[in-house]
Amino acid sequence: MKLFFRLCFVIFVGICFCWLLRVLLFRTGLIFLLKKWCRILQDCFHVYQSFRIPEFNETSQHNHLYRKVSAYLSSLNALEDSDFTNLITGKKPNDILLRLDSNQTVEDNFLGAKVFWTNQEIGSRNFVLKIRKADKRRILRPYLQHIHTLTADEIEQKKGDLKLFMNSKPNNQSDTRWTSIQFKHPSTFDSIAMETDLKDKVKSDLESFLKSKQYYHRLGRVWKRSYLLYGPSGTGKSSFVAAMANFLSYDVYNIDLFKVSDDSDFKFLLLQTTSKSIIVVEDLDRFLMEKSSASSVTALMNFMDGILTSCCAEERVMIFTVNSKEQVEPTILRPGRIDVHIHFPLCDFSAFKNLAINYLGVKDHKLFPQVEEIFHNGATLSPAEIGELMITNRNSPSRAIKSVISALQTDGERRRVGHIGQLLSDSGSRQSAAESVESSGVFKPENNHTGKEFRKLYGLLRMKSNKISQSLDSSPLYKVR
Numbered sequence: 001m002k003l004f005f006r007l008c009f010v011i012f013v014g015i016c017f018c019w020l021l022r023v024l025l026f027r028t029g030l031i032f033l034l035k036k037w038c039r040i041l042q043d044c045f046h047v048y049q050s051f052r053i054p055e056f057n058e059t060s061q062h063n064h065l066y067r068k069v070s071a072y073l074s075s076l077n078a079l080e081d082s083d084f085t086n087l088i089t090g091k092k093p094n095d096i097l098l099r100l101d102s103n104q105t106v107e108d109n110f111l112g113a114k115v116f117w118t119n120q121e122i123g124s125r126n127f128v129l130k131i132r133k134a135d136k137r138r139i140l141r142p143y144l145q146h147i148h149t150l151t152a153d154e155i156e157q158k159k160g161d162l163k164l165f166m167n168s169k170p171n172n173q174s175d176t177r178w179t180s181i182q183f184k185h186p187s188t189f190d191s192i193a194m195e196t197d198l199k200d201k202v203k204s205d206l207e208s209f210l211k212s213k214q215y216y217h218r219l220g221r222v223w224k225r226s227y228l229l230y231g232p233s234g235t236g237k238s239s240f241v242a243a244m245a246n247f248l249s250y251d252v253y254n255i256d257l258f259k260v261s262d263d264s265d266f267k268f269l270l271l272q273t274t275s276k277s278i279i280v281v282e283d284l285d286r287f288l289m290e291k292s293s294a295s296s297v298t299a300l301m302n303f304m305d306g307i308l309t310s311c312c313a314e315e316r317v318m319i320f321t322v323n324s325k326e327q328v329e330p331t332i333l334r335p336g337r338i339d340v341h342i343h344f345p346l347c348d349f350s351a352f353k354n355l356a357i358n359y360l361g362v363k364d365h366k367l368f369p370q371v372e373e374i375f376h377n378g379a380t381l382s383p384a385e386i387g388e389l390m391i392t393n394r395n396s397p398s399r400a401i402k403s404v405i406s407a408l409q410t411d412g413e414r415r416r417v418g419h420i421g422q423l424l425s426d427s428g429s430r431q432s433a434a435e436s437v438e439s440s441g442v443f444k445p446e447n448n449h450t451g452k453e454f455r456k457l458y459g460l461l462r463m464k465s466n467k468i469s470q471s472l473d474s475s476p477l478y479k480v481r
């Protein structure tokens with residue numbers, strides 16, 4: 001009997017001890033330490049095989065598997081339970097995602113087998129998958145297939161989320177030269193004040209480009225299309241690029257040529273761009289004036305010709321913006337390098353009406369005839385300037401239109417002279433020397449032209465520029481007018 005009580009007491013003490021130990025291990029978190037030691041011990045008795053998944057492949061292009069693994073690892077519960085991890089915002093404002101820290105390892109289970117993932121960031125970014133050799137044959141393929149299936153939806157969803165990539169200066173530490181942010185520009189073809197005809201032409205040009213893979217290949221050409229957007233500042237060139245990206249649902253790669261060090265750097269950057277993307281070179285004229293070298297121009301032309309794009313994925317749209325075509329060598333703009341030229345002029349009355357509908361919700365107004373008269377007399381402003389005035393006075397359309405009228409009467413007059421200058425310089429390159437000399441006289445301050453003379457000259461210039469646009473029809477030149 002005594003022995004029985006003793007046994008009961010020992011069992012009771014044993015249970016209490018186990019309970020206390022459990023509480024101690026769990027409350028203090030020592031259990032995790034214990035698990036870690038167990039794993040280290042187990043590791044000593046297994047042979048592992050490792051697989052590296054680099055962010056870029058050998059031709060410096062994005063490795064899609066890397067992106068999938070990254071999305072997959074973010075969804076792992078084990079990551080949530082790990083000692084340390086990074087928290088970042090997701091696609092939606094309230095989304096918070098988990099990301100492995102540099103050199104952090106996380107465990108996953110698949111078909112009863114344990115696998116380990118490490119985020120290795122030494123120079124370049126890689127994921128390393130560690131599997132027991134004994135499990136490899138059984139689980140490697142199904143496991144990768146499992147990751148692929150689970151992340152396919154996520155990747156599909158990402159198609160709706162466009163990205164804007166910007167290049168950074170060369171840096172030996174990193175393999176990637178592009179940093180990306182979500183591209184959420186609200187600009188669409190509808191929000192841009194431009195002739196409907198012209199917009200439709202651009203849209204159908206883009207649509208027919210999308211369907212023309214076989215056609216381009218049959219012709220032995222790289223499947224790409226290049227656009228030149230030219231016109232004064234604030235006329236909507238950048239907004240148009242955003243509208244094109246939204247229309248095509250393409251990512252945007254904005255190349256800052258000032259951050260490209262040399263020819264090979266340029267190639268490297270371009271190789272890292274993906275297909276189904278828009279590559280934008282803004283203010284090409286400024287770059288060519290300030291910093292271009294023979295090699296950078298050659299590299300640029302190679303790219304425009306498709307020599308570089310042909311070695312990686314195709315289906316790209318290239319867009320170059322310039323304020324004036326004058327500063328750009330005609331060889332750079334020749335047909336084949338630039339397929340479509342689109343002119344962005346300063347505002348005329350029809351563009352003004354477009355802006356009034358978009359910004360003020362006004363289709364007609366008693367002040368419109370007065371505005372039309374001022375535009376007719378040649379005064380003009382950029383759509384950006386007019387848009388700003390409308391936004392400021394959006395609560396009162398009358399006040400907004402009056403402020404536009406007064407700006408047109410003051411700044412517009414100055415712009416009118418500038419605009420004539422622009423037209424002259426645009427057409428100057430194709431005019432005879434005698435004509436250019438004659439026209440350039442307009443800008444000299446001592447030339448005291450009356451308003452009437454300006455109007456006459458402006459009318460003439462409009463006619464000239466129209467003729468010029470017709471004469472360039474061989475390379476499709478879409479002009480807003």
Ligand SMILES: Nc1ncnc2c1ncn2[C@@H]1O[C@H](COP(=O)(O)OP(=O)(O)OP(=O)(O)O)[C@@H](O)[C@H]1O
Pocket residue numbers: 191192193194231232233234235236237238239240323344383384385387
């Ligand atoms: N045609 C237009 N229709 C509607 N809004 C316009 C138009 N042009 C300009 N804007 C407005 O003016 C602002 C500036 O336009 P944007 O940056 O596209 O001009 P830009 O031609 O690229 O100028 P820059 O040559 O200085 O880069 C934008 O907020 C845009 O909404």
Ligand SMILES: [Mg+2]
Pocket residue numbers: 237238239282321
């Ligand atoms: Mg711009």
